[in-house]
Amino acid sequence: MEKPPPLPTEVLARVLRVAAIDGFTLVFIAGGFGVVSALCSDWLGAVVGGLAAAAGLVELRGRRRLRSGDANGMSELVRSQFFLLTIILFYVIYQLLRFDPQTLLASIDSALASVQRSSGMEVTSLATSLDLTQQQFLVLARRLVGVTYIVVGVVSLLCQGGLAFYYHRRKQTVAKALRKI
Numbered sequence: 001m002e003k004p005p006p007l008p009t010e011v012l013a014r015v016l017r018v019a020a021i022d023g024f025t026l027v028f029i030a031g032g033f034g035v036v037s038a039l040c041s042d043w044l045g046a047v048v049g050g051l052a053a054a055a056g057l058v059e060l061r062g063r064r065r066l067r068s069g070d071a072n073g074m075s076e077l078v079r080s081q082f083f084l085l086t087i088i089l090f091y092v093i094y095q096l097l098r099f100d101p102q103t104l105l106a107s108i109d110s111a112l113a114s115v116q117r118s119s120g121m122e123v124t125s126l127a128t129s130l131d132l133t134q135q136q137f138l139v140l141a142r143r144l145v146g147v148t149y150i151v152v153g154v155v156s157l158l159c160q161g162g163l164a165f166y167y168h169r170r171k172q173t174v175a176k177a178l179r180k181i
Contacts, residue, residue: 012177015077027056105127
């Protein structure tokens with residue numbers, strides 16, 4: 001026997017629960033990363049964290065509107081996901097275009113040399129430790145960072161796009177539930 005579709009009030013309750021979890025998670029985690037980035041003088045990270053937290057606040061505002069009986073809160077839930085997706089994709093593209101493995105390697109080698117000196121070890125570069133030439137290491141780093149950011153972009157597209165679609169598909173049902181309340 002097939003299970004009947006959920007009642008509009010059940011759909012509304014689920015939407016409110018999902019929006020609360022996602023919104024509060026964004027505000028606290030993205031906001032926290034934004035603060036940590038600001039403390040580390042990473043201004044781009046601070047701005048991105050702040051904007052992502054703002055997307056969470058938009059989602060929570062949409063949830064609050066739904067709780068007060070305003071069906072237009074669903075549009076804010078959808079918009080918050082597209083806003084967050086846009087922020088993430090711009091950040092991913094920016095990082096892909098500006099990544100400099102030479103700077104990363106110099107920073108890692110400096111830290112590694114400090115540890116090796118304090119331990120009385122022979123100072124070697126990370127590339128040498130991995131039995132790679134510096135050029136091979138730079139190519140490897142560029143590929144790893146590229147793949148990582150592409151995966152972040154695709155996962156974000158699936159998650160935020162999927163959540164926007166989830167909210168959009170439930171607009172009519174939520175509106176019906178709000179009319180009955």
